Amino acid sequence: MTRAKPALRVALLGCGVVGSQVVRLLHEQADDLAARVGAPLELAGVAVRRMGRKRDADVDPALLTTDAEALVTRDDVDIVVEVIGGIEPARSLILAAMAHGKSVVSANKALLAEDGATIHRAVRENGADLYFEASVAGAIPLLRPLRESLAGDRVRRVLGIVNGTTNYILDKMDSTGASFNDALEEAQALGYAEADPTADVEGFDAAAKAAILAGIAFHSRVTAADVHREGITEITAADVASAKGMGYVIKLLAICARSDDGRSVGVRVHPAMIPRSHPLAGVREAYNAVFVEAESAGRLMFYGAGAGGAPTASAVLGDIVAVARNRIAGTRGPEESTYADLKVHPMGDSVTRYHVSLDVADKPGVLARVAEIFASHDVSIQTVRQEGRGDDAQLVLVTHRASDAALSGTIKDLRDLNIVRAVASVMRVEGDDTP
Template sequence: MNQHSPSSVLPATPATPQGRPVRVALLGCGVVGSQVARLLQEQAGDLAARVGAPVELVGIAVRRLGLARDVDLPEELFTLDAHALVTRDDVDVVVEVIGGIEPARSLILAALEHGASVVSANKALLAEDGSTLFAAAEKAGRDLYYEAAVAGAIPILRPLRESLAGDQVTRVLGIVNGTTNFILDRMDSSGAGFDEALQEAQDLGYAEADPTADVEGFDAAAKAAILASLAFHTRVTAADVHREGIAEVTASDVASAAEMGCVVKLLAICAVQEGPDGPAVSARVHPAMIPRSHPLASVREAYNAVFVESQAAGQLMFYGPGAGGSPTASAVMGDLVTVARNRLADVRGAGESSYADLPVLDMGSTQTRYHVQIDVDDKAGVLAAVALAFAEHGVSIQTVRQEGRGDDAQLVVVSHRASDADLAATVDTLRGMANVRDVSSVMRVEGESE
């Protein structure tokens, strides 16, 4: 009898469970939707074994019929009538990957009202009007899962919602947009300017022809709202998130960061901190300098990473591809398996948790450190006057460096922790001083101790 070591024997294809299949309707068959359909086809046997019943794709709503797609599917699956599809009596789960606010919101609400559970990758909708969707899911007694809405294939929402449910998360710090990370990485590694790095990102397919949502921070702000809502059990919308993009980041800023042993990253930063009336949530997206020793500094190219700090678990980091058809589809499929299992067991998973209901701080109350570049006249007493301006607004200086350039000089000031409002007031004062030619750059510094 021939014997094989366990590692040389491939596992047998699991037998397909018998019984009523879990029927899935798919909204959208683009970059992500086509990969979801492909995985439903290729992994049908495994999915059936994991779920406990066959998982059957019964319809796909698209905007146009007859297009060439990345997956070979029967034409009879496709329909232009998305509403009719999501309200079919035999649909158990609706997977929404069309994005945007409408018609996605109306279709998700219709699906829940008619008894289907929902899996969505729609960060913009969840960040703008998640409370309406969660309320509808609660009323219907159905699931609303959305792991794919943040950081692609990286499992971050489920750990926040479930794995860390018994812990107290205090801070979430993340690189959640691959386009901006690619651009800033190129600026750091090659010395390129923003426009040059953006063009390379577009040539390689990492940036859209209109990159506004990415480079102006809208995409990251939506994800920050979702992360803050889950981490701190508080409803946070995209409108609550302070947002700054990277279009104003210069090669000089990146070079200054390098001189400090730092890199520039677009960060989504969500934290619980003391507010005027007790604990409050801060949520912000902006470029910042972080030391090269910080785990997030090593995140290169178009990758994402989320750094979580909690009281019991300490520091955790989740890293991986944050976008793309297959990675995002992987997150969708993970949710689909969970939701399908729940339908078979006639149970509902964890819904929205907003019991803490903490106030959301405005950006002026947020405290961090700052790197400020000031172009001044190269005259005696100017440095003292600049230092006095910082002191008058309660902003303590940690280090200052002066570089002379003939008749003018540049002061590079790094502050201790201060409120954003106090720093803004300091900058306004500096810009009004006779011997200050310009405050050429203001950038926050994160991830360092005092």
């Protein structure tokens, strides 16, 4: 019953791992896409950096161009798909495309997290249509559910495993007892980690995603610079084993949480211990999952492949269908929503529980002195376990909820105590509802 409508023409910026899958799917699924959109989708051109390169996809050489600027402003282009990544030239190209009335689909987490303000302003000023599902957690439908399905609910907290590389490494450490370095090497050998793994293992990638998630979940503007970030390079096999012994698993989490008074949000990326019974604990290998706690909906989780050419292209294609349908209907998707305008509070105000492991002298009165220091900072202890080892003992404490500032003060004082030989580890504990 669909009337034949003129084709919508797609300009693709970038033809790497994701872009070549987009080309393939636009071709292979042309009939399905046309039926779902109500008009055929046609590839108008593909902007690449160099012409001669070998590519995964069968792209008609006549469609290739190195002049991306000319492509995004061409009259015969309706939709611009940006899968170049990075800040420039992606930003300039997206702005030019919007200024010329194009609908835009982007997978660019770095740009949206660092300078979302510029991009969203251009959306408003041009009355443009922008979708960016693929920027966070690859194939997992996440931004659309947060922006639309949960539009009638209040999100309290988002806990996400949003970086597949670090999840792979931590999962290997957990399942095989490997060291961080050995697990990283394996991840590199399998292509899960890059030769320079900094962006992943130091949490930069997860921090960009956390900023985007927090902004959407809390209807506020959050940038990558607002995100407290710690990586996983200092996690030892002993930390992993100790967590395991207590029924926990260590994951690198992106956490976006409304403060108890509801007036601010904390956004942070760091390794944390979560109970093995928590749905996120079962997320193995390079999979991603995002756990959302909302006032009415309760606990939700979204799970899937967070990276890779085809999975990311699935999210890009979903967005292409959305902007194409919008174009035909003469409408556009929801704009950035920042009306709540919550401030991001400093890390010191973030509240969670802590697992603290101390090497102490094994003599009377040590526990009393240690407990006194926790009390002086108003950090309440939930459990404590002491194991003698000759002259020394190991003291493992788990606290009730306390602010990061109070915990930091406690750790500083503990380090100054001469009966404390060393603070062996400090790890946050998340996803455990014990208050």
